[in-house]
Structures are given as C-alpha cells and as structure tokens.
Amino acid sequence: MPTSPEADPLDMILDVFEQEQQAELVARFGERGYAIWRDAPDRPRLAEPTSVGTVKGSCGDTISIAIAVAGERITATDFSTDGCASSLIAAATAARLAAGISLDDAVDIDEAAIVAAVGRFPDDDRHCAYLAAAAVREAVHRWMIHSGALVAGQHTEQSPSA
Numbered sequence: 001m002p003t004s005p006e007a008d009p010l011d012m013i014l015d016v017f018e019q020e021q022q023a024e025l026v027a028r029f030g031e032r033g034y035a036i037w038r039d040a041p042d043r044p045r046l047a048e049p050t051s052v053g054t055v056k057g058s059c060g061d062t063i064s065i066a067i068a069v070a071g072e073r074i075t076a077t078d079f080s081t082d083g084c085a086s087s088l089i090a091a092a093t094a095a096r097l098a099a100g101i102s103l104d105d106a107v108d109i110d111e112a113a114i115v116a117a118v119g120r121f122p123d124d125d126r127h128c129a130y131l132a133a134a135a136v137r138e139a140v141h142r143w144m145i146h147s148g149a150l151v152a153g154q155h156t157e158q159s160p161s162a
Contacts (some may be wrong), residue, residue, distance in 0.1 A: 018152050025085060030120035033089050040092045044101055046078035051146065052136025055133045061087045065095055065135040067106075069143055079132075086125035087132075094132035095116050103143070109136050 001074040017048040025034045049066035060081025077095035081087040093114045099104045114129040115121040120131060 010153070027041050027115075028120070029085075029118060030088060032119045033121070036089045036092050036118065037085055040088055040150060041091070043078070043092070046076050047076065051139045051143035053135040053140070053142060055131050055134045055138055057083075057127055059083070059127060061128065061131065063087055063091045063094075063128075063131045063135045065091065065132070065139045066096065066134075067098060067139045067143065069103065069147075072102050074101060074103065077133075083128065084125070086122065086128040089121075090114055090128040090132035093129075094136050098136050098139075105138050106140050107137050109133050 004055040020100055029037070035093060046066045047066055048068070050069040052064055052066045054062060056066040061081060063081045063083065064079060066078040066080075067074045073098065077099045079095040081091045094109060095102040097109050097113060097117060110133045114132055115126060118129075
C-alpha cells in the first residue's frame with residue numbers, strides 16, 4: 001500500500017479495518033445483507049411512534065420496532081437494537097417489511113420472511129430474525145391494547161402468582 005506524506009497512518013488502519021469488516025459481512029449475509037447493515041444508520045427516524053414493541057432474547061440482544069399507524073395500516077417504522085450485526089440486519093428488515101402494510105399482515109411477518117428478504121442469513125443467528133418478528137408483533141399488540149381495538153374481555157392480564 002503506497003503511502004503519501006499526507007496519509008495519516010490511523011486513517012490507513014481504519015480503511016483496512018473497514019474493508020475487512022465489509023468482506024466479513026458480505027460473506028455472512030451477502031451483498032443485500034451488507035447493504036442493509038451499511039444503510040441502517042442513515043434511515044429516516046420515526047419521531048413520534050404510535051406504538052413500540054421491544055423483545056429481549058436469551059442472547060442478551062434487545063430489538064425494538066416502532067410503528068406509526070393510521071387507520072389499519074402501518075404508515076412508517078423505525079427500529080433500534082443493542083445487538084450484533086445480525087440483530088441490526090434483522091431489525092432493519094422487519095421494520096422495512098412492516099412499513100406500508102396492514103396490521104393484520106404485519107403480525108404474519110415471521111423469521112422466514114425476514115431471512116428470505118435478506119437473502120442470506122447465518123443459521124446460528126436466525127434467532128435474531130425471530131426476535132425482530134416478535135418485536136413487530138409486540139408493537140401491533142400494544143397498539144391494539146392502547147387503541148381499544150381489543151374488545152373488553154378478549155385480553156386478560158396475567159397477575160403474578162403469590
């Protein structure tokens with residue numbers, strides 16, 4: 001790698017690191033998965049969600065999916081995660097799949113739909129896709145409870161047993 005007098009050694013190290021990270025992510029998730037990961041920070045943010053579903057996995061990763069609802073449709077989505085690249089890609093994909101569809105269709109988003117939308121997803125990280133799908137369902141469920149969409153008596157709260 002030729003160096004110039006203006007080249008900062010730290011910048012050169014960071015460039016190599018970024019190239020290695022890109023290659024690793026492409027190998028694990030394919031070009032589509034890498035693009036989802038790369039573009040996730042630049043997504044439009046949802047300032048005032050109608051509902052948020054948050055799920056924490058046994059792996060320790062937490063995924064939140066935020067939705068904006070108008071009528072019976074999800075008009076906008078957002079997500080957050082404190083997890084790994086697999087969690088980020090799964091959360092971003094689940095949010096994208098939920099945007100613009102009916103609430104009924106959103107609860108049908110599952111692990112398989114997320115994996116199919118990404119194209120390639122490591123078997124040992126598929127639990128992240130499951131968590132992301134569960135977060136969508138949780139957001140819809142919370143919206144239904146808080147909007148009064150569930151008729152009294154259809155939903156019963158579990159009280160802690162003594």
